[in-house]
Amino acid sequence: MTKILLSLHVLAAIVAIGPVTVAASMFPPAARNAHAAAAEGEADLGTVRLLHRICRVYATMGLAVPVFGFATAAVMGVLDSGWLTASIALTAAAAGVLVAFVLPRQGELIDSLGASKALERSDTAQLAMFTGVFNLLWATVTILMIVRPGSTTGA
DSSP, X not given: OHHHHHHHHHHHIIIIIHHHHHHHHHHHHHHHHHHHHXXXXXXXXXXXXXXXXXXXXXXXXXXXXXXXXXXXXXXHTOTTOHHHHHHHHHHHHHHHHIIIIIHHHHHHHHHHHHTTOOOOHHHHHHHHHHHHHHHHHHXXXXXXXXXXXXXXXXX
């Protein structure tokens, strides 16, 4: 059962979180490109809307990651491990950054682009910063999951 749960946990992380990190990273430059195209009279928000939708849908799918993670940890008997507690806290922080800062700012930028409002470089730079923090948190969780202290894998 442990191997099945661990496999589902890892697959959920790859399939759900991977697309969010990529789409969220692509969003700021795509928004700048859409703004530049709108200035030339060729407004096309399709790409930024698609990237935002990918982030929202896959973030929702990403809820499976901690569900399978908790189930795996319970079966393995490591729920009280420090590395797991740190991973849970970092995962919660990453989810918080995504829900509180990345997704709302993406929505605001889409609204601004749709209303042909001026787009400041600082708007996309701030979004890129929050996206970078989100990605860094997930990278840290991934490293903790691989190189966890007290690992029995011998790695």
